[in-house]
Amino acid sequence: xxxxxxxxxxxxxxxxxxxxxxxxxxxxDIVVLLGPSGAGKSSLLRILNLLEIPSNGQLNIAGxxxxxxxxPKINAIISLRKQVGMVFQQYNLWPHLTVRQNLIEAPCxxxxxxxxxxxxxxDKLLNRLKLKNFADRFPLHLSGGEQQRVAIARAxxxxxxxxxxDEPTAALDPEITAQIISIIRELSQTGIIQxxxxxxxxxxxxxxxxxxxxxxxxxxxxxxxxHFTCPQTxxxxxxxxx
Numbered sequence: 001x002x003x004x005x006x007x008x009x010x011x012x013x014x015x016x017x018x019x020x021x022x023x024x025x026x027x028x029d030i031v032v033l034l035g036p037s038g039a040g041k042s043s044l045l046r047i048l049n050l051l052e053i054p055s056n057g058q059l060n061i062a063g064x065x066x067x068x069x070x071x072p073k074i075n076a077i078i079s080l081r082k083q084v085g086m087v088f089q090q091y092n093l094w095p096h097l098t099v100r101q102n103l104i105e106a107p108c109x110x111x112x113x114x115x116x117x118x119x120x121x122x123d124k125l126l127n128r129l130k131l132k133n134f135a136d137r138f139p140l141h142l143s144g145g146e147q148q149r150v151a152i153a154r155a156x157x158x159x160x161x162x163x164x165x166d167e168p169t170a171a172l173d174p175e176i177t178a179q180i181i182s183i184i185r186e187l188s189q190t191g192i193i194q195x196x197x198x199x200x201x202x203x204x205x206x207x208x209x210x211x212x213x214x215x216x217x218x219x220x221x222x223x224x225x226x227h228f229t230c231p232q233t234x235x236x237x238x239x240x241x242x
Contacts, residue, residue: 001027001062001161003193008057010043017043018217021057025210027191030184032204034239035214041197045164048195049084050077062161082110085155086164091147093139099150100135103157111158125153129183145176152183163187165196169203181206201240213239
């Protein structure tokens, strides 16, 4: 499986947030987007599941092709989102539902999965992410790290081909961060493409198989993890030294 972006440009009103973005990701890649605030990392991430629609360019993701010279049809967007999961920085769990209910809601409603099958799928993920003992708790009774794992489990319930993370370890302590790193590494072995926005350089060094460094809406440098030790631009070298 492959994810490709070709000549993507994106505007917020008259402000251009992304310029001529070209990127290719392969099955199992852990792609980390780095750069200062305002670089365009979150905008790029949101384009990958069409929370934002580019002005032009092409996107191929999880078997879905979009040419943004035409406005995407709503059915095509829905089809994409069934295969591209997203873990938000604020988790966005449903507070009135238990952990188990958070997991089974989307597969049942969106994919039409039978509730008994959804519960079997949920049990596997609850065990896998060490959440079995929290199945009947509500999100407000969970720590930040526990909520993050529930958010990852909920995204995985849809069996996505691509998984997007926005600051997955923000405000988490080192022990919980290590758990999230372990989960991300494990997921890469399943062939899922993961795209991760973070401001934490050390996290990026530990997990990235491919790094994309951005400034002012442009990709300044991209390549495999060797770029952390041998950056090809002064910009990225300076960023890594801070």
